[in-house]
Amino acid sequence: MNRICIILAAMAVAGPAFAGSGSLNGNHTITINGNSDRAIICNSHRFGGDGSQRFACEYADQTALGQPNDSLFIGEISTMNTNGQNRAFQMTQVDDQSQYYAVYSGQVSSAGAVSGTVVDNSGNTFSFTLN
Numbered sequence: 001m002n003r004i005c006i007i008l009a010a011m012a013v014a015g016p017a018f019a020g021s022g023s024l025n026g027n028h029t030i031t032i033n034g035n036s037d038r039a040i041i042c043n044s045h046r047f048g049g050d051g052s053q054r055f056a057c058e059y060a061d062q063t064a065l066g067q068p069n070d071s072l073f074i075g076e077i078s079t080m081n082t083n084g085q086n087r088a089f090q091m092t093q094v095d096d097q098s099q100y101y102a103v104y105s106g107q108v109s110s111a112g113a114v115s116g117t118v119v120d121n122s123g124n125t126f127s128f129t130l131n
Helices: 002-018
Strands: 026-032 035-046 053-059 073-077 087-095 100-109 114-120 125-130
Touching: 035 073, 100 125
Parallel strands: none
Antiparallel strands: 026 035, 026 125, 035 053, 053 073, 073 087, 087 100, 100 114, 114 125
């Protein structure tokens, strides 16, 4: 957890010099089970030469479904072959205040949308999309 705090602190103070280089950089929407859209903002960075990237995100206005929520999302998009296709997506959501923890796993489409499954620390399983 200390490592996550250091990453976010660096992102907060670095400003434009720390702007992301990955395709996930910027504003996105998470849809859970086909509804409940939630706005998130991400800072992503490419690594390697194949389009893989690592990212950190948070709820755009620090709320989810109208309630305060300071969840942190950390993840990676990994390219599975040399032509840049078949990209796997994994993301972890942590909210220290509510002790919520969820793991997102999915695939990135050619259009850049992500779809997959979420499993949380209560044993719930959901479908999700990220656009």
